[in-house]
Amino acid sequence: xxxxxIMRGGRPLHGEVTIGGAKNAALGIIAGAxxxxxxxxxxxxPDVRDVNVMLEALREIGxxxxxxxxxxxxxxxxxxxxxxxxxxxxxxxxxxYYFIGALLGKYQRANVPLPGGCAIGSRPIDQHIKGFxxxxxxxxxxxxxxxxxxxxxxxxxxIYLDVVSVGATINIMLAAVLAEGRTIIENxxxxxxxxxxxxxxxxxxxxxxxxxxxxIRIRGVRRLHGTSYAxxxxxxxxGTFMCAAAASRGDVLIKNVIPKHLESxxxxxxxxxxxxxxxxxxVRVIGSVMQRPTDVKTLPYPGFPTDMQPQITVTLALAxxxxxxxxxxxxxxxxxxxxxxxxxxxxxxxxxxxxxxGVKRLSGASVNALDLRAGAALVIAGLCAEGVTTVNxxxxxxxxxxxxxxxxxxxxxxxxxADSERDAQRFRLRAL
Ligand code: EPZ
Numbered sequence: 545x546x547x548x549x550i551m552r553g554g555r556p557l558h559g560e561v562t563i564g565g566a567k568n569a570a571l572g573i574i575a576g577a578x579x580x581x582x583x584x585x586x587x588x589x590p591d592v593r594d595v596n597v598m599l600e601a602l603r604e605i606g607x608x609x610x611x612x613x614x615x616x617x618x619x620x621x622x623x624x625x626x627x628x629x630x631x632x633x634x635x636x637x638x639x640x641y642y643f644i645g646a647l648l649g650k651y652q653r654a655n656v657p658l659p660g661g662c663a664i665g666s667r668p669i670d671q672h673i674k675g676f677x678x679x680x681x682x683x684x685x686x687x688x689x690x691x692x693x694x695x696x697x698x699x700x701x702x703i704y705l706d707v708v709s710v711g712a713t714i715n716i717m718l719a720a721v722l723a724e725g726r727t728i729i730e731n732x733x734x735x736x737x738x739x740x741x742x743x744x745x746x747x748x749x750x751x752x753x754x755x756x757x758x759x760i761r762i763r764g765v766r767r768l769h770g771t772s773y774a775x776x777x778x779x780x781x782x783g784t785f786m787c788a789a790a791a792s793r794g795d796v797l798i799k800n801v802i803p804k805h806l807e808s809x810x811x812x813x814x815x816x817x818x819x820x821x822x823x824x825x826x827v828r829v830i831g832s833v834m835q836r837p838t839d840v841k842t843l844p845y846p847g848f849p850t851d852m853q854p855q856i857t858v859t860l861a862l863a864x865x866x867x868x869x870x871x872x873x874x875x876x877x878x879x880x881x882x883x884x885x886x887x888x889x890x891x892x893x894x895x896x897x898x899x900x901x902g903v904k905r906l907s908g909a910s911v912n913a914l915d916l917r918a919g920a921a922l923v924i925a926g927l928c929a930e931g932v933t934t935v936n937x938x939x940x941x942x943x944x945x946x947x948x949x950x951x952x953x954x955x956x957x958x959x960x961x962a963d964s965e966r967d968a969q970r971f972r973l974r975a976l
Contacts, residue, residue: 545962545964545965546939547963548935548938548962548968549926549934549935549938550932550933550959550962551923551932551933551935551957551960552971552975553925553926553927553929553930553931555956556795557792557795557796557955557956557957558794558795558956559954560797560798560954560955561785561797561954561955563799563800564592564778564946565588565590565615565774565775565777565778566590566775566776566778566779566780567595567778567780567781567944568710568737570586570589570590571595571598571639572714572741573586573740573775574598574602574619574642575598575639575643576646576718576748578607578624578650579621579646579745580770580771581620582620582769582770583618583619583620583770584618584619584773585612585618585619585770585772585773586616586619587615587772588616588777589616589775590778590944591614591946592943592944592946593939593942593943593944597634597636597637598642599617601634601640601643605624605626605628605629606621607619607621607624608621608623621650624651627647627654628655628656629647630655630656630657630689635657638667639711641672641715642714642715644672644715644719645714645718648681648719649719649721649722650722652681652694652695652697653692653694654690654692655690655691655692656690671705671706671707672715672716673690674703674712675712675715675729676715676716678703679694679699679703679716679723679727680696680699680701681694681719682695697724698720698722698764699723699724699725700724700762702727702728702730703716703728703730704729705729705730705731705732706731708844709733710733710735712733713733714738714741716729717738717742717745717752717760718741718745720762720764721751721762721765722764722767723762724764725763726762726764727760727764728759728760728761729759729762730758730759731758732758732759733844734757734758734844735779735844735849736805736845737776738756739755740775742755742756742760743773744771745768748768748771749765749767749768750762751763751764751765776802777800779805779849780849780851780917781944781945783855784852784924784945785798785829785951786809786810786829787813787852787855787858787859788855788923788924788955789829789831790816790818790835790859791831791862791924791927792924793832793833794830794831795831796829797826797828798826798827798828798829799825799826801827802825803823803824803825803826803827806827809848809856810822810827812848813859815836815838816832816835816837816838817835818830818831818832834864835862837863837902838860838863839867839868839869839870840856840857840869840870841872842870842871844873850871850873850874854880854917854918854921855917855924857921858889858924858925858928859924860900861884861900861903861925862902862905864902865901866900867899867900867902870896870897870898871896875895875896878893878896879914879915879918880914880921883911883918883922884906886911887911887925888903888905888907890902890903905928905930906925906928906929906930908926908929908931908932909934910933910934911926911933911935911936912936913935913938913939913941914937914940915940916940916941916943916944917944920944923941923948926959927952927959931975932971932975
């Protein structure tokens with residue numbers, strides 16, 4: 545049996561939870577460690593599957609990777625022996641595309657499988673490729689792999705992104721930091737993890753300006769040196785716990801966060817009538833008993849994150865009245881609504897718009913995670929539902945949440961990780 549989360553809902557979450565390092569920043573930073581022959585130490589690294597797959601892939605190509613503790617890793621890439629990254633796991637994660645930018649930047653060549661990742665839309669990488677070509681690389685798709693080569697080295701260029709893309713912005717930065725001359729990238733993504741990857745590269749001696757604005761300017765340097773760098777807190781993990789607190793009508797202090805990064809999420813929870821108290825490095829969410837509906841539209845940062853869309857939708861599914869949720873980043877990100885319907889929600893989807901009619905209560909059911917954030921949202925639903933909920937296919941959730949069930953249990957949730965049918969059965973009997 546694949547592992548499941550099994551839970552009995554109905555208990556408001558109470559207490560304190562500490563947020564880990566940002567997965568999506570960590571993935572870019574790990575690839576960035578390839579750009580120097582000196583030791584790179586990364587701290588506050590989340591111990592989640594996608595990160596561990598990236599580290600394993602680094603090992604496969606000859607980097608020395610050692611964990612000094614659960615959240616700190618040392619990477620020495622001086623003996624990297626190949627520019628082909630390929631193992632069965634790397635194909636499954638989206639961020640494998642960062643190896644193209646990093647290997648191309650360092651060795652002027654890369655051969656990496658076309659990325660996988662969560663099935664939330666078509667997810668092309670044309671903007672990444674456009675950037676690499678502008679920097680002077682040939683890029684071909686061969687046998688399911690991206691083969692890039694810059695025989696005469698990379699040269700700085702002026703690149704305008706047609707789509708605001710997190711991945712393309714980071715990937716082009718990775719390739720351009722060691723290119724000759726100046727690169728200007730316009731219409732870039734501004735997410736906190738873009739700024740974090742830029743800060744990391746600058747701590748290695750790169751010259752990147754403007755991260756966090758629409759235009760990034762990079763002056764190529766000849767070499768990068770080692771560094772010791774701590775990853776920022778995960779905006780989406782924090783937002784997920786904020787929604788869990790609100791939806792369960794709980795009271796939770798969420799620690800180790802950057803409240804500025806959470807503003808779009810706080811704004812929506814406030815509009816719904818919840819109380820949000822901000823501290824320097826924490827937010828407290830007090831869920832209101834009677835929550836109001838509100839409309840949400842996902843947008844690139846500083847807009848409402850697409851990675852929080854399923855979690856806020858579940859929260860709205862328990863508000864009084866109807867809300868409209870518009871998904872404008874990924875076309876296929878409402879698939880979980882059918883799972884949620886099994887728990888008694890009333891949501892109608894038409895294309896990229898969901899009309900959410902709030903219900904008084906949800907009821908426990910057996911549901912499938914489908915993707916990382918949808919999975920987290922279904923867990924929130926299960927914690928608010930009457931009776932027992934089983935969330936299957938939790939491998940997706942473990943890609944991005946470290947010990948999700950332990951953190952929730954720390955807040956008083958009745959949730960367990962079931963390894964076997966016997967575990968699940970035992971839980972159900974106890975829940976009777
Ligand atoms: C990153 O994906 C994140 N993944 C996603 O996190 C997140 O949902 C997404 O950014 C948006 O914030 C990682 O960081 C590993 P994009 P990415 O390029 O880079 C279109 C999670 O749950 N586009 O910003 O793949 C694309 O189709 C996940 O942690 C092109 O058209 O997203 C989409 O509509 C899942 N051409 C939009 O841009 C391109 O070349 C934004 O995608 C690239 C993207």
